[in-house]
Amino acid sequence: QVRLQESGPRLVKPSETLSLTCTVSGGSISSYFWSWIRQPPGKTLEWIGNIYYSGSTNYNPSLKSRVTISLDTSKDQFSLKVSSVIAADTAVYYCARAYYDIWSGYSLHFFDYWGQGTLVTVSS
């Protein structure tokens, strides 16, 4: 069974950089797209961006100037950095896996596995 687990600081000061890591277990990081998604308290979900196992990335234009997603295949981990954070970046951050159809070889960007989520608060 594939499991994803987010880790990182739960409190970040305004203007600093938020850093999270997602560790994948029970399955390979290869052949998949891996995403970060966030959910401010009481609000809906926002897709932040993704990374392919090859290292190519795609970001939401609303956050693109402040976001970096990277991958460490040797550790089966991928990471998120959000720079210059403000209070509006306070949210539960989820890592998630995009579906891969083994028969067609295509990836479809709905999310079949999610981490449990971690609340990151931006406050001084």
Next chain:
Amino acid sequence: EIVLTQSPGTLSLSPGERCTLSCRASQSISSSYLAWYQQKPGQAPRLLIYGASSRATGFPDRFSGSGSGTDFSLTISRLEPEDFAVYYCQQYGSSPYTFGQGTKLEIK
């Protein structure tokens, strides 16, 4: 960016009743690339429907999805106590992938 509008915002029903949740897109979603998720308090969203009408593993057949183009719906034929949750639609036809604002299904 495709904007998804879900209605109603909140639905108050009793176990055993039937419900239909709506998700409308600001532009046509290619290949019916629409998913639905169920989220319970303090939990991550759980994939429920993909491809507008394919049910994910672990969900019973009282859940069904339909629609195409810009109009999609999720129907629960007979509500069970465990079905009361928030439901989100998501389009994955074009990046950025976007979610609706959610429908909260609460016990009446």
